[in-house]
Every structure is written in structure tokens, then in C-alpha cells.
Amino acid sequence: MSPTPFPDLSLSVDGLCVTRGTRTVLRDLGFAFIGGQAVSLTGPNGVGKSTLLLTLAGLLSAEDGAITLQIGGQPVELAEQCFLYGHRLGLKPLLTVGENLQFWRDFAGNGRSATVEQALDAVALTVLQDHSASILSQGQQKRLSFARALVAPRPIWLLDEPLASLDGDSQERITHLIDDHRGRGGLALVATHQPLPLAGGVDLILKRGGHS
Amino acid sequence: MARPLTSLIKRDVRLAVRQGGSVVQSVLFFLMIGMIVPFGVGADADKLADIAPGIIMVAALLALLLTLDRLFQADFEDGSIDGLITLGPLLELTVLAKGVAHWLGTGLPLVLAAPVMALLLNLPLDAYPVMVLTIILATIGLSFIGMIGAALTVGIRRGGLLLSLLVIPLYVPIIIFGSAAIAVAGTGSPDLPASLGLLALIALGSLVLSPFAAAAALRLNAA
Numbered sequence: 027m028s029p030t031p032f033p034d035l036s037l038s039v040d041g042l043c044v045t046r047g048t049r050t051v052l053r054d055l056g057f058a059f060i061g062g063q064a065v066s067l068t069g070p071n072g073v074g075k076s077t078l079l080l081t082l083a084g085l086l087s088a089e090d091g092a093i094t095l096q097i098g099g100q101p102v103e104l105a106e107q108c109f110l111y112g113h114r115l116g117l118k119p120l121l122t123v124g125e126n127l128q129f130w131r132d133f134a135g136n137g138r139s140a141t142v143e144q145a146l147d148a149v150a151l152t153v154l155q156d157h158s159a160s161i162l163s164q165g166q167q168k169r170l171s172f173a174r175a176l177v178a179p180r181p182i183w184l185l186d187e188p189l190a191s192l193d194g195d196s197q198e199r200i201t202h203l204i205d206d207h208r209g210r211g212g213l214a215l216v217a218t219h220q221p222l223p224l225a226g227g228v229d230l231i232l233k234r235g236g237h238s
Numbered sequence: 239m240a241r242p243l244t245s246l247i248k249r250d251v252r253l254a255v256r257q258g259g260s261v262v263q264s265v266l267f268f269l270m271i272g273m274i275v276p277f278g279v280g281a282d283a284d285k286l287a288d289i290a291p292g293i294i295m296v297a298a299l300l301a302l303l304l305t306l307d308r309l310f311q312a313d314f315e316d317g318s319i320d321g322l323i324t325l326g327p328l329l330e331l332t333v334l335a336k337g338v339a340h341w342l343g344t345g346l347p348l349v350l351a352a353p354v355m356a357l358l359l360n361l362p363l364d365a366y367p368v369m370v371l372t373i374i375l376a377t378i379g380l381s382f383i384g385m386i387g388a389a390l391t392v393g394i395r396r397g398g399l400l401l402s403l404l405v406i407p408l409y410v411p412i413i414i415f416g417s418a419a420i421a422v423a424g425t426g427s428p429d430l431p432a433s434l435g436l437l438a439l440i441a442l443g444s445l446v447l448s449p450f451a452a453a454a455a456l457r458l459n460a461a
Contacts (some may be wrong), residue, residue: 083324085460110324114317120256121249132245134325178325 030138032181032211033098035061035107042091044074044081051077055091057230061181061211064204066222069232075217076112078232079184082215083110097181109178112186115171119160123151123170126159127177134178145176149199165192172200175207183207183214190219197223242327243335250339253312260308264301264344265351271297272358283360290359291369291420295413297355298348298373302380303405305344307398309336309388310456319392323460329453337385337449345377361420368423368430375434375441376416382444383408389455412440 038058044051051074059065067075080086082093084105095104117126127142146152149169154162162170168191175183183204189197201223204214215230216222254261275293279285313319326332352373353366361369387405391397419433 083320085320085323105324108324110320112317112320114315114320116317116321118249118253118316118318120253125249125252129245129249130321130325133242133249134321174321174325178321180325 030210032061034211035095035097035181035213037104037182037213038092038094039082040092040094042078042081042093043089044077044086045089046077046086050089052081052232055232059213059215059228061213062208063228064208064214064222064224064226065216065228065230067215067217067230067232068219070234073232073234075232076186079110079112079186079215079217082182083108083184085110095182104182107180108182108184109175109180110184110186111172111175111188115167116174117159117162117167117171119158121159122156123159123162124155126170127173130174131177134174136179138179140176140179142177145173148176148203149173150196165196168192169196169199172203175203181212183212183216185214185216187217187219189222243331246322246326246332246335247339247342250336251342254339254343260305261343261347264305265347267304268297268301268348268351269355269358271300272355275359287360287362290356290361291417292413293359294352294355294361294369294373294420295376295416298352298377299380299406299409299413301348302344302377302384303402304398305340306384306388306405307391307401309340309385310392311388311397314392314459319456319460323456329456330449333385333389333453333456334445334449337382337445337452340385341378341381345374345381348377349373362424364424365420368434369420371434372416372419372423372437375437376412378441379412379437379444380409382441382448383412386448386451386455389452389459392456393459412437415440 036058040056042055043053067078069075077086081088082104093104095102095107097107124142127145131139131142146155149172151166151170159170172188188200192200204216205224207214272293276286279289310319313322322332323329349370352370356366356369384405387401390404391401394400415433415437419430419437422430
């Protein structure tokens with residue numbers, strides 16, 4: 027993987043309110059993180075973990091509040107710096123495993139992009155490169171989807187349940203990739219129900235009616 | 239800037255080709271309308287030639303309409319749309335590329351099939367060149383105007399019918415000027431440049447403007 031570190035980044039959110047339909051999901055949420063941190067975002071179902079990630083990625087709009095991202099001291103648009111990994115995997119079953127990744131590399135890659143071969147190797151899918159993505163198991167699909175983060179590198183990873191339905195080895199691999207990412211100065215926000223086996227991780231706990 | 243867009247066009251065309259013959263199906267649908275019309279109006283060759291321009295235009299509209307609902311829906315269902323919005327270049331450009339790919343996968347095959355259609359309907363031979371040009375311009379307009387409707391209805395399951403209700407009224411000028419152009423083709427009528435010009439204006443206008451509308455609609459429907 028490209029060892030080039032990301033420039034210093036800081037993300038701060040202040041007084042964030044997000045409404046979905048008629049229900050206010052997030053109310054007056056605030057936090058600040060810097061590059062190199064891996065944040066476990068925990069809380070009961072329906073408390074707004076995914077909503078927070080979607081809002082940061084710019085797919086949902088906030089009712090109120092300020093989201094500020096600074097990279098190298100300059101304010102930048104957050105949505106453009108995010109890799110969002112969620113319940114919808116963004117894979118095409120009609121393409122091969124390699125073609126799927128190659129598309130995302132061509133479409134969203136940059137100077138830091140890993141090659142398709144490197145990315146497949148990192149998620150242990152090399153042997154399936156020329157096979158149709160339709161034959162992948164659930165866990166393999168999740169790993170392939172995650173590999174997009176390596177061919178389209180962004181400093182901020184917004185990960186929704188990245189370890190769910192993965193076997194022990196794969197969980198270790200993904201955890202390792204998250205660790206690598208923060209090692210390069212990237213920031214990872216990980217919505218999860220199982221504690222991330224990462225030393226020095228930070229917690230952000232969402233509670234109903236208030237946050238800590 | 240160019241590579242993301244060409245890679246998206248390449249991917250979408252490849253998917254259209256691999257999609258179990260969806261390209262072939264819409265072309266066959268187009269031709270079948272031409273085959274079924276004589277059963278309704280009788281096999282009088284002159285009568286067929288008279289109504290051929292209108293039939294060709296309406297058939298092209300219907301064939302293209304059937305493919306519109308998949309334009310963004312597939313990316314929406316599998317979640318590719320999240321990546322297209324967050325990882326891509328400007329969404330308007332991404333949407334433009336999607337429209338180009340849609341035209342290559344559905345409009346262009348209809349252009350190639352149009353002479354066969356004209357043969358079925360006994361269109362005079364000297365009208366063929368104008369007819370092909372008309373179908374090129376018309377399908378561009380149909381694809382790109384339809385794209386707005388496709389983006390608006392992307393979050394709706396079985397939104398195909400609503401999509402048709404939304405865009406068919408917008409297609410009226412294309413049908414009028416397209417049929418008029420084919421009808422006067424080869425007659426040396428002075429009306430031909432006007433009809434073709436207006437059709438070209440609609441095609442280019444939709445090419446330029448509809449990505450903005452479709453991108454705005456996609457952002458609203460994103461999550």
C-alpha cells in the first residue's frame with residue numbers, strides 16, 4: 027500500500043441536527059477528531075449511527091449545525107474527502123471481481139491509489155479476480171466492497187458495520203486496514219456493535235435524547 | 239477529468255451488453271411495433287408510407303421509454319450511487335456520462351435499426367438519410383430529457399409507469415418536429431431545415447441542461 031501519509035486533518039462537528047421524515051434523529055451533536063484516530067461509533071439500533079455517517083458523506087442534509095473539515099490548515103468540503111462503506115455494497119454482479127475494482131480505480135482513483143492487484147491481495151480475493159462478482163459469498167462481497175477504499179483513497183473513512191458477517195480472518199484483515207489507514211494519518215469513523223480490536227481507539231457513544 | 243467519465247461510460251455500456259440482451263430486446267420491441275401496425279391499419283402500401291414518420295417516432299419513443307427506469311435504478315439498488323456521488327467528480331458530469339452511456343446502449347441501436355423499420359413501413363427511399371439523422375437527434379433528446387424523469391423516480395419501486403407519465407408530455411415537441419422532418423424529407427420542402435433545426439436545438443439543449451436537473455433530483459433522492 028502507498029505509505030504516503032495524509033496531510034494533517036481535523037474534523038469538527040457542532041450542534042448537528044438531522045431529521046429524517048418527521049423524526050429528529052440527531053439533536054445537537056458535537057465532536058472533534060483529528061487524523062490518525064479510529065473512532066468507534068456505538069449506540070443502540072436506530073439511535074442515528076448510519077444517519078450520522080450518511081450526513082457526513084453529504085448524502086443526507088443536516089437541519090442545523092456546522093461540519094468543518096480542515097486539511098493541511100485549509101477548510102475543505104467534507105463530502106469529497108470521504109469514503110463511505112455501508113449496507114449497500116456498490117458492486118455489479120455482471121462484472122468480474124477485477125473489473126469492479128478497476129472501475130472504481132478509474133472513476134475515483136488518485137495518486138495514492140493501490141493497484142487492483144494490491145487491493146485484491148489486501149482483502150484476500152486475488153484468486154477470484156477473473157470470476158464474476160455474482161458468485162461471491164456475502165463476506166467476500168463485503169471484502170471486495172471494502173477494497174474500493176484502497177483503489178479510491180480518501181482521508182476520511184465512514185464505515186458502517188464493516189466487521190458484520192465476516193469470519194475471524196477477514197475481521198482481522200479489515201481491522202488491520204483500518205489500523206494502516208490511521209497510521210497514515212487518516213481518520214476512520216466506524217459504526218459498530220462489536221468493539222473494534224484496535225489499541226488506542228476512541229469511542230463516540232450515541233444515546234437516545236443526548237450524546238456523549 | 240476525462241478518465242472517470244470514460245470509465246463510467248465504458249462500464250455502463252459493458253453492463254448493457256452483458257444484461258442478457260437488453261439492447262437486442264429494445265431493438266426487437268421497436269421493430270415489432272413496425273410489424274404490428276399493418277395488422278391494424280391494413281397493408282395498403284401508400285397508407286403505410288403516409289403514417290410511417292409518426293409510427294417510427296412513436297416506436298422509438300416507446301422503445302427508449304422502456305429502458306429509462308433502469309438508468310439510475312440499478313446503481314441505486316446496489317448502492318453504486320453512493321460512490322458515484324461521493325467519490326466521483328462533479329455529479330453533473332457523472333450524470334452526463336450516464337446519459338451518454340444510455341444513448342450508446344439504447345439510442346444508437348435504434349438508429350441502426352431505423353432503416354429496417356422504414357422498410358417495414360414502406361417509407362420512400364429518398365427519405366432515409368433525413369430519417370436516420372432525425373432518429374439520431376430525437377433519441378438524444380429522448381435519452382436526456384428522460385434522464386430527468388429517471389432521476390426523479392429513482393427511489394420509487396415500480397416507478398416505471400410514473401416515469402412515463404412524467405416524461406411523455408415533455409416528449410411531445412420531439413415527436414412533432416421529428417415526424418414533420420421525416421414526412422417532408424425528399425420532397426424538397428422548405429419546412430425541412432426548420433424542423434431539423436428545432437429538433438437539433440432540443441437535442442443539444444437537453445444534453446446541456448438535463449444533467450443539472452437530473453443531478454439535483456439524484457441528490458434529493460440519495461439516501
